[in-house]
Amino acid sequence: SREFSLAVVAGDGIGPEVTAEALKVLDAVTAGSPVSIRTTEYALGAGRYIETGDVLTDEDLAALTGHDAILLGAVGGVPGDPRLAAANIERGLLLRLRFSLDHYANVRPTRVYPGVASPLADAGDVDFVVVREGTEGPYVGNGGTIRQGTPHEVANELSVNTAYGVERVVRYAFETATRRRNRLTWVHKTNVLTNAGALWRRIVDAVSAEYPGVAVDYLHVDAATIFLVTDPARFDVIVTDNLFGDILTDLAGAISGGIGLAASGNINPDGAFPSMFEPVHGSAPDIAGQQKADPTASILSLALMLDHLGLADEAKRVTDAVTTDIARRQGAPRTTSQIGDAIAALVSDPATTLS
Ligand code: NAD
Ligand code: IPM
Ligand code: MN
Numbered sequence: 001s002r003e004f005s006l007a008v009v010a011g012d013g014i015g016p017e018v019t020a021e022a023l024k025v026l027d028a029v030t031a032g033s034p035v036s037i038r039t040t041e042y043a044l045g046a047g048r049y050i051e052t053g054d055v056l057t058d059e060d061l062a063a064l065t066g067h068d069a070i071l072l073g074a075v076g077g078v079p080g081d082p083r084l085a086a087a088n089i090e091r092g093l094l095l096r097l098r099f100s101l102d103h104y105a106n107v108r109p110t111r112v113y114p115g116v117a118s119p120l121a122d123a124g125d126v127d128f129v130v131v132r133e134g135t136e137g138p139y140v141g142n143g144g145t146i147r148q149g150t151p152h153e154v155a156n157e158l159s160v161n162t163a164y165g166v167e168r169v170v171r172y173a174f175e176t177a178t179r180r181r182n183r184l185t186w187v188h189k190t191n192v193l194t195n196a197g198a199l200w201r202r203i204v205d206a207v208s209a210e211y212p213g214v215a216v217d218y219l220h221v222d223a224a225t226i227f228l229v230t231d232p233a234r235f236d237v238i239v240t241d242n243l244f245g246d247i248l249t250d251l252a253g254a255i256s257g258g259i260g261l262a263a264s265g266n267i268n269p270d271g272a273f274p275s276m277f278e279p280v281h282g283s284a285p286d287i288a289g290q291q292k293a294d295p296t297a298s299i300l301s302l303a304l305m306l307d308h309l310g311l312a313d314e315a316k317r318v319t320d321a322v323t324t325d326i327a328r329r330q331g332a333p334r335t336t337s338q339i340g341d342a343i344a345a346l347v348s349d350p351a352t353t354l355s
Contacts, residue, residue, distance in 0.1 A: 004037045004309055007067040007274070011045040012089075013283025014293035014336075015073025021295035021340025022071060022302045025321075028347040029306070029314045040067070046077030046089050046283075055092035061100055065273060069305050070097070072278035073298060078285045091141065098134050101273035103266035104165065105172045106134035106242075107304070108249040108280060112232070115327035116257035123255065124233035129180070130252060131173040131237060132245025134266055136165045139242045161196040161241065166203045172269055173239035174211045182214045183236035187224045187244055196241070204239075225251060249280050253297075260294025261326075263301040265308060277305040291335040296322060299343055321346035328354055 010016040023039065030037055042060065049055050064070055075093050077084045112118050112126035143157035177184045186204050190197030208216050219227065221244045227234060228251050240248065253262030262280035279297030287293055300322060307315035321343045345352045
């Protein structure tokens, strides 16, 4: 038997709603199998901060680090909640985890599943993955504000790009391309961000020489948004920096039929730290608590996790069930738990028919 220990951070808003469905599917896929995945829940997020004043303590971080993987729902409170004025849950929790656990490859796959209601009339055969750098760029918190509140306020966010950090994620993206269709598009804004752009270009060119079988092209990020809408089937692997990758992957989620379908893995490829799997979306305060959220992104993030843990068969059973469920979607919208139930039933028995 193979045993794994999984940390579960359901979080805020729709986080607990979608995570409950992913855990249902996890139960279904491990039932009667020699694989056992023990889960430990961690109450972290805006709710926990409001209750205790803690965002992520050193003890929390140490405990999370001891697991084989982390499954996260979403974190973030209701905009304007005065109780959150003094905290930043996104930085203090999510980014602290990504940075501390060295999640340098933020892997965000996009497929337009057969039968899905994409806003693109004829999306074509869309199947690409964005490898978003996860530990650098303008996210690092290297900035500051002076003269705050005066007419001369200055607010800086410095984008940090290191040769070490860029090379390792670029290398990861080339490796990803070799396991796919051998096409890599790197995205930046080299025409304006000339310093970071030159570093990225030099590193892509150098690593590219080691992968003669991978065809490489480059797009400025603004043009990349055009092609993601007009011809998304052209992409195989996209590699880009932390902020561009954030923006492109919400767009990718939208074209795939909704942000509720977009999964991600925050990967520490070296395996020194647990990787973390989460939907691309946030806590969606506008629909929280109403059973309106699509849990598919969380369920597909679970599949990415199973694959990462070496459980390729289990991962495939989950993605197959999702594929079947999506192809059957029509008519009245289902609740979050109805979608989770349907996918869990398909995992248990792929021959399950519509009830
Ligand atoms: P959001 O992704 O939470 O919501 C954007 C829109 O998408 C909303 O209309 C929402 O209802 C819809 N949506 C999101 N997930 C959905 C789902 N599963 N099914 C159906 N519709 C869905 O983005 P936001 O409103 O910009 O952010 C809300 C909060 O979440 C903020 O505090 C933000 O910082 C945080 N956030 C957290 C994460 C994370 O925990 N990984 C990611 C993104 C945003
Ligand atoms: C995401 C989110 C996060 C990000 C925020 C909440 C810090 O938008 O996972 O895409 O920008 O990475
Ligand atoms: Mn985002």
